[in-house]
Amino acid sequence: MMPLLAALAGMSGCAAPATTDAGLCLGLGRDVAALRRALTDHPQTAAPVGEAATDVVIGFEAACR
Numbered sequence: 001m002m003p004l005l006a007a008l009a010g011m012s013g014c015a016a017p018a019t020t021d022a023g024l025c026l027g028l029g030r031d032v033a034a035l036r037r038a039l040t041d042h043p044q045t046a047a048p049v050g051e052a053a054t055d056v057v058i059g060f061e062a063a064c065r
Contacts, residue, residue: 025064032060 036057039050 025060028060029064032057 035053039045039053039057043050045053
């Protein structure tokens with residue numbers, strides 16, 4: 001039962017209204033920018049990796065800009 005509660009608690013954190021931590025955004029900004037450049041520079045990236053990475057970039061930019 002505890003793993004289920006932990007999973008639900010984690011999911012609810014992601015589904016909460018848009019709240020961002022400025023430190024998190026600041027700390028990950030360079031890495032996400034590098035990920036964006038890598039995706040742009042290497043369009044042959046395998047679809048499962050490219051799609052997941054694209055989702056990360058889009059989500060980060062939506063939350064942190």
